[in-house]
Amino acid sequence: MDERTSESQASIVGIVENDAVFRAEAIRRLSELPEVKTPVLEWSQAEHFLRDERRTEVEILFVDIMLSGISGIELAKTVQHTLPNLRVIMLTNMNSDEMIFDSIKFGTLGYILKSELEDLDKAVRIVQNGGAMITPTIALRVISSFRREVDSAPRLTDRERQVLELMVRGKTIRAVAEFLGLSAHTVHDHIKRIYKKLEVHNRAELVLRAQELSLM
Template sequence: MKGEGANSPSGIPTPCRIGVVENDKVYIEYLLAELQNGGRATEPIYSWPSAEQFLHDERRSELDLLILDIDLSGISGVQLAGILSLKQPDLPILILSNLTSDAAIFEAIKNGVKGYLLKSELSDLSQAIDVVMAGGAMITPTIALRVMSTFQKNPTPGPELTDRERQILELMVRGKTIKSVAEFLLLSPHTVHDYVKRIYKKLEVHNRAELVQKVQDLQLM
């Protein structure tokens, strides 16, 4: 059964069911200890080393909150957030990562994450969990500064892509085949192929090499 994820009548935060996707074996042990000692997570705290393993585990439906790193092998954390925005839109996601690129931050926010912290700001984690579980959103001052500075830059012109097209584009750039993309997104290969054709047309490319180069040139990711 899912936890309440809110404050009890006494004002003490109610422990919630937390899952973690993190591929750093040393850091995950430290993080789990912090969550256990802080009393914000019910036992057991589920963890997965990759987005793929997380997506294939039915226990993810039990979670009240997902803590997610971005820099994962295979499907990235940003991409996983996008997938979950369609598969589990009610699952709050909190990013905890060392990755601070403008593209990663904005794509994560666009994909619906409710919080973004740096791993070096772990002291803010308990507060972030409380804010997110209360229905709010939280980014630390470090991330907020990056967001503000990006808004002050001139935007890079680029084609208008739908959320689904962006998901498929990121998978294709990462070297995934149409078949593997279809399996990850639970679509038919034919449907993915149609999306790829539209992406190629919008980006004015003819093959994957040109696609990768165009993505880099336009800083789409």
């Protein structure tokens, strides 16, 4: 323990990882950090962690996202409700974007590639200070995924966007027509094209889809 971090400021850290060799290396690195109380607690499966009374003592938990049995994502979802103050950081190889988003959705505060264990110390410090830690490699994938979603969003013309905005506000076809100086027939045609592009069948679906795609 160096002068930067007192014993009282250090966190109780645990790791749930079924790869014994990797787990040992991660524990070795974590044990060298002044921000971490030793010994680092360890489990090979989520089930073991959930049955262990020591789980309530852990402040920061590193979890392998691809655990056998209960997965890392399922564990994160469970502790989000049972241990709301526990800060979870995922350990992973390159997984699907969907898995990354699911883990973030269930309250994880960090996402570290197993090949980038040098980021362990940074993750501990950032999470201790109330932040969230995503390595640059993972951040790039998240940004790229958002870009793909934006690029794949249906292309509406300027007029269709005007009609959509008024429809979302609850305007009738006649009111939209009067506001835009168009005939009701023309507005109806625009609405049909909007429904087709957004793949919706009624106004309620239209509003939800527009919000989902951030079109408004």
